[in-house]
Amino acid sequence: QVQLQESGPGLVKPAQTLSLTCTVSGGSISNGAFYWAWVRRLPGKGLEWIGHIYYSGKTYYNPSLKSRPTIAVDTSKNQFSLKLTAVTDADTATYFCARLLTGGNSWLDPWGQGIQVTVSS
Amino acid sequence: DIQVTQSPSSLSASVGDRVSMTCRASQSLGMSLNWYQLKPGKAPKLLMSAAATSHTGVPPRFSGGGSGTEFSLTITNLQPEDFATYYCQQSYSVPPITFGQGTRLEI
Numbered sequence: 001q002v003q004l005q006e007s008g009p010g011l012v013k014p015a016q017t018l019s020l021t022c023t024v025s026g027g028s029i030s031n032g033a034f035y036w037a038w039v040r041r042l043p044g045k046g047l048e049w050i051g052h053i054y055y056s057g058k059t060y061y062n063p064s065l066k067s068r069p070t071i072a073v074d075t076s077k078n079q080f081s082l083k084l085t086a087v088t089d090a091d092t093a094t095y096f097c098a099r100l101l102t103g104g105n106s107w108l109d110p111w112g113q114g115i116q117v118t119v120s121s
Numbered sequence: 122d123i124q125v126t127q128s129p130s131s132l133s134a135s136v137g138d139r140v141s142m143t144c145r146a147s148q149s150l151g152m153s154l155n156w157y158q159l160k161p162g163k164a165p166k167l168l169m170s171a172a173a174t175s176h177t178g179v180p181p182r183f184s185g186g187g188s189g190t191e192f193s194l195t196i197t198n199l200q201p202e203d204f205a206t207y208y209c210q211q212s213y214s215v216p217p218i219t220f221g222q223g224t225r226l227e228i
Contacts, residue, residue, distance in 0.1 A: 004164075037218070041159070047208055049218035060216040096165065106212045107155040109167035109176065 002027035004097050004112035012091075012119050018084040022097030022112060029078045030055040035100040036080045037108060038071060040093040048093075052100050053080055087119045123147055125154075125211050127221025134199055134226065141195045142224040144209035149189045153213035156185055156194045159223075160205045168207075169194065196226075204228050 008020035037052035051061035098108040124147040156169040169185035
């Protein structure tokens, strides 16, 4: 059974870079049937897709985040990561990693438990 | 991009009740809509895929329906563990992945 777990600092200063890692266990991140995604839950605003990556390194990003996110994959560690530059308090959220099925009806399953990240000086 | 509008934003109900929530899309999705359950401190759960297909382990009191631009999630015989926030997600055109605004189900 595949499980995902987010890790990283829970507090980031404004204008700095948020860095999170998602560790995948119980399955290979190189499974070509899936992408690997980051989603965040903004306070009072619901879920927002940040981006996703294929094991080959191909990435897709939410254009509303204006080139601030970078998602990378490390197949040797079965991990993928998120870097979000120039954070502001608007980036305070719970960040989730999830597996995204490829193909015609793409759903996210499973998800990690989430990590609360607060942007504050 | 496809927009998805979810309603209501919140819903009050009691144990044993039947409730429904709706997602409307800005264009036809066919059957390409999924539903998720979120609870504080827990990993979000996929409930339904392809509008009406229950994910593994989802109790039969959850049902999904609809096609095209209008979809629904219905919960019958509400149980205490069902009080959570529910989101729909369109999967007709990905990327981008787009979610509804969420429905908070409260006691």
